[in-house]
Amino acid sequence: MTSSSSPPLRVTFESGAQLLEGLRYQEGLASFLWSPSGDLPPGAEIGNEVCVLLEFEDTGRRFHVSTRVLSRAAAGESRGIRFEFMRDQPLRQEIVLMSARGESIPYRRRKRERVERTLDAKLMVGSETLAATLADVSPTGALVEVDDELELDSTVHVDVQIFDARVRVAARLSWSAPRGGRHAHGLEFLFESAEQRDQVARAVAQLVD
Numbered sequence: 001m002t003s004s005s006s007p008p009l010r011v012t013f014e015s016g017a018q019l020l021e022g023l024r025y026q027e028g029l030a031s032f033l034w035s036p037s038g039d040l041p042p043g044a045e046i047g048n049e050v051c052v053l054l055e056f057e058d059t060g061r062r063f064h065v066s067t068r069v070l071s072r073a074a075a076g077e078s079r080g081i082r083f084e085f086m087r088d089q090p091l092r093q094e095i096v097l098m099s100a101r102g103e104s105i106p107y108r109r110r111k112r113e114r115v116e117r118t119l120d121a122k123l124m125v126g127s128e129t130l131a132a133t134l135a136d137v138s139p140t141g142a143l144v145e146v147d148d149e150l151e152l153d154s155t156v157h158v159d160v161q162i163f164d165a166r167v168r169v170a171a172r173l174s175w176s177a178p179r180g181g182r183h184a185h186g187l188e189f190l191f192e193s194a195e196q197r198d199q200v201a202r203a204v205a206q207l208v209d
Contacts, residue, residue: 008053015058016100035080044069044081061177064152065092117207121160139201142187149183165203
């Protein structure tokens with residue numbers, strides 16, 4: 001098994017379509033084949049869990065994804081490494097595959113209401129506070145735009161006023177992409193309690209009216 005402290009393995013595709021060409025499904029889990037131009041990297045051995053920094057070069061979209069290595073071949077028709085998404089991260093699989101198909105990530109269809117609304121916000125990254133824009137928001141996450149690209153899979157804190165509700169919540173950065181001269185990032189909220197989850201849901205509900 002790989003160490004959680006190991007740097008992520010950079011896996012690049014010219015486009016999402018290239019990833020989809022080698023896509024397979026087994027029991028609801030998707031896997032994809034990556035064939036680098038050079039030698040296969042060490043460490044990504046069969047059965048290992050590998051943190052991958054997945055990038056589509058044509059759009060600049062980047063995703064930090066936990067995977068498991070299903071196969072590895074140095075030559076032949078199946079040359080490359082086949083990575084499988086982790087069962088406990090279905091949202092990551094959904095986001096990556098929607099992006100690969102050219103669908104818009106922020107407005108993906110989902111059971112919870114996601115509202116397209118622009119809100120001024122503050123983003124706390126370590127000891128630094130950044131001016132940010134929430135481009136859309138749901139009870140479980142949001143799309144945030146900032147001037148600088150932030151580290152994927154890091155934890156930040158969001159501070160935003162939604163009408164009479166002040167929302168402060170921790171969030172994980174799940175993906176990033178260039179957008180209009182700024183950097184868009186997907187946020188997955190990390191709730192400390194059921195009460196905080198309900199508070200965010202009530203605040204977002206005000207945006208629907």
